[in-house]
Amino acid sequence: MRNAPTILHLDMDAFFASVEQASKPSLRGKAVVVGGLGPRGVVATASYEARVFGVHSAMPMAQARRLAPNAAYLVPRFALYRAVSEQVMALLRELSPLVEPLSLDEAFVDLEAGGAARDRESARQAGIRLRADIRAVTGLTGSVGLAASKMLAKIASEQAKPDGLVLIEPGTERTLLGPMPVRTLPGVGPATGDHLRRAGITTVEELAEAGEDELVRLLGKAHGHALYAMALARDERPVVAEREAKSVSVEDTYDVDIHDRLRVGLEVQRLADRCVRRLREAGVSGRTIVLKVRRYDFSTLTRSETLRGPTDDPAVVREAAARLLDSVDTTGGVRLLGVGVTGLADYTQEDLFAQAAGERAADPADEAVPEAPAEQPEPAERQWRAGQDVRHAEWGPGWVQGSGLGRVTVRFETPQSEPGRVRTFFVDDPALAPAEPLPLVLAAGLDHPAAGLDHPAAGLDHRAANIVPAADLVPPAADLVPPVARAGRPGSDRPGAPPRAPEPSGEDQAEDDAGQDSSEPASLPKSWSGTVGGEATSSP
Numbered sequence: 001m002r003n004a005p006t007i008l009h010l011d012m013d014a015f016f017a018s019v020e021q022a023s024k025p026s027l028r029g030k031a032v033v034v035g036g037l038g039p040r041g042v043v044a045t046a047s048y049e050a051r052v053f054g055v056h057s058a059m060p061m062a063q064a065r066r067l068a069p070n071a072a073y074l075v076p077r078f079a080l081y082r083a084v085s086e087q088v089m090a091l092l093r094e095l096s097p098l099v100e101p102l103s104l105d106e107a108f109v110d111l112e113a114g115g116a117a118r119d120r121e122s123a124r125q126a127g128i129r130l131r132a133d134i135r136a137v138t139g140l141t142g143s144v145g146l147a148a149s150k151m152l153a154k155i156a157s158e159q160a161k162p163d164g165l166v167l168i169e170p171g172t173e174r175t176l177l178g179p180m181p182v183r184t185l186p187g188v189g190p191a192t193g194d195h196l197r198r199a200g201i202t203t204v205e206e207l208a209e210a211g212e213d214e215l216v217r218l219l220g221k222a223h224g225h226a227l228y229a230m231a232l233a234r235d236e237r238p239v240v241a242e243r244e245a246k247s248v249s250v251e252d253t254y255d256v257d258i259h260d261r262l263r264v265g266l267e268v269q270r271l272a273d274r275c276v277r278r279l280r281e282a283g284v285s286g287r288t289i290v291l292k293v294r295r296y297d298f299s300t301l302t303r304s305e306t307l308r309g310p311t312d313d314p315a316v317v318r319e320a321a322a323r324l325l326d327s328v329d330t331t332g333g334v335r336l337l338g339v340g341v342t343g344l345a346d347y348t349q350e351d352l353f354a355q356a357a358g359e360r361a362a363d364p365a366d367e368a369v370p371e372a373p374a375e376q377p378e379p380a381e382r383q384w385r386a387g388q389d390v391r392h393a394e395w396g397p398g399w400v401q402g403s404g405l406g407r408v409t410v411r412f413e414t415p416q417s418e419p420g421r422v423r424t425f426f427v428d429d430p431a432l433a434p435a436e437p438l439p440l441v442l443a444a445g446l447d448h449p450a451a452g453l454d455h456p457a458a459g460l461d462h463r464a465a466n467i468v469p470a471a472d473l474v475p476p477a478a479d480l481v482p483p484v485a486r487a488g489r490p491g492s493d494r495p496g497a498p499p500r501a502p503e504p505s506g507e508d509q510a511e512d513d514a515g516q517d518s519s520e521p522a523s524l525p526k527s528w529s530g531t532v533g534g535e536a537t538s539s540p
């Protein structure tokens with residue numbers, strides 16, 4: 001392990017909710033919950049104001065509504081989150097060629113690799129500068145952890161939240177980790193946590209005291225060994241710029257070939273459940289379900305099915321695996337079965353939402369429909385979803401606050417405006433049309449209070465200015481130009497422009513976005529033979 005705290009972990013604070021608050025001045029300082037709004041929806045992100053009521057990510061939306069009935073409940077706007085994420089990642093890549101994104105709002109950076117830092121003081125300065133740059137460019141806050149390893153950098157950023165920076169001095173790691181709950185360590189999910197608790201182990205210190213042999217006995221060789229190393233604060237994992245295609249898979253070899261088709265089916269279900277537990281422990285989800293079957297003659301084949309969105313739902317994985325098994329001839333007997341999930345997304349927040357995306361379907365199993373045709377039927381009437389961007393021919397840009405009983409309520413405000421007024425229209429009002437999201441910060445924060453978050457002008461250093469295209473470097477006087485004109489949005493300053501066709505938003509968007517990845521070939525676990533999407537046979 002290196003001896004300087006030059007691994008940086010950045011985590012944006014309540015990212016989706018913060019973007020919404022920056023976009024919608026009337027929601028600043030208020031409880032905001034972003035996620036699936038249907039009956040089976042889950043919370044993707046809750047603002048800190050909503051967390052006070054006990055609302056948190058992955059909570060069923062119905063429960064959130066009971067806890068915080070007065071919060072604003074909004075559908076996610078992934079297009080905007082992605083755009084802001086790109087700005088943040090670009091700032092990280094200025095610091096180092098070694099940037100490892102974990103999700104839209106989270107990444108590791110190796111500061112030494114980029115020459116941005118070599119010791120404690122230069123690392124801290126890089127972290128301070130980064131936070132200021134992020135604020136200037138996006139108007140949002142992110143928390144920074146600095147340490148000598150990835151594990152501790154991530155723990156540090158967690159401690160820094162919200163809007164802070166924590167540096168863990170090399171050499172102090174074990175003292176710091178000791179009293180922390182075992183769940184602090186990566187790879188310790190609820191199941192492992194329970195298992196350890198039953199063995200009387202609740203803190204990292206107790207893990208270390210238990211010793212490697214005991215942990216291997218409790219958790220198996222690989223997991224026990226890894227956990228022991230982490231309990232001693234040993235983490236040598238490098239920051240990798242290109243995340244390798246990852247997968248989670250489980251398999252079982254049977255002493256005696258299984259001939260009974262029913263039994264094969266049950267084994268596959270069991271493996272699917274185990275695979276999902278692994279997925280959840282790793283905090284990831286995936287789109288491609290893979291079934292591996294080794295037959296009596298040692299011929300091995302794999303079958304796969306790609307879903308429209310990532311999942312870690314056991315029912316969905318079980319059903320997909322069962323469908324794949326339907327296409328495999330097992331009459332001669334089966335000696336090995338495996339179930340895997342690949343095409344993993346670490347975009348956990350997004351995944352939670354994608355999972356809820358099936359909620360509008362009458363049958364939950366619809367979520368598992370293979371993506372092939374993926375045609376969206378034209379909606380019979382326009383749907384206005386809470387949080388969605390709209391534009392009114394007369395009143396300008398705004399967002400849907402709510403709709404029902406043939407009416408839609410719109411709040412007219414922009415990221416740069418004062419909190420706006422609310423007006424109600426008929427849902428089919430021709431003057432009202434869906435719109436693109438407005439940028440949070442107009443010109444990298446030049447003299448602008450960035451999205452109402454009173455960031456210090458000191459945040460505007462060379463770095464922030466460098467990324468502004470020359471054309472956008474306007475003199476301060478231009479700030480008087482109305483935001484829509486400055487943003488150069490075609491048609492946006494034309495009152496009376498014909499309303500455009502409704503665009504998919506919210507839940508639809510999540511599925512559509514997930515679908516864009518479909519051109520990427522799904523990758524198989526390295527140890528597996530065969531070809532994704534078809535049948536491949538290999539001999540021993």
Ligand SMILES: [Mg+2]
Binds near residue numbers: 011012015105
């Ligand atoms: Mg975050």
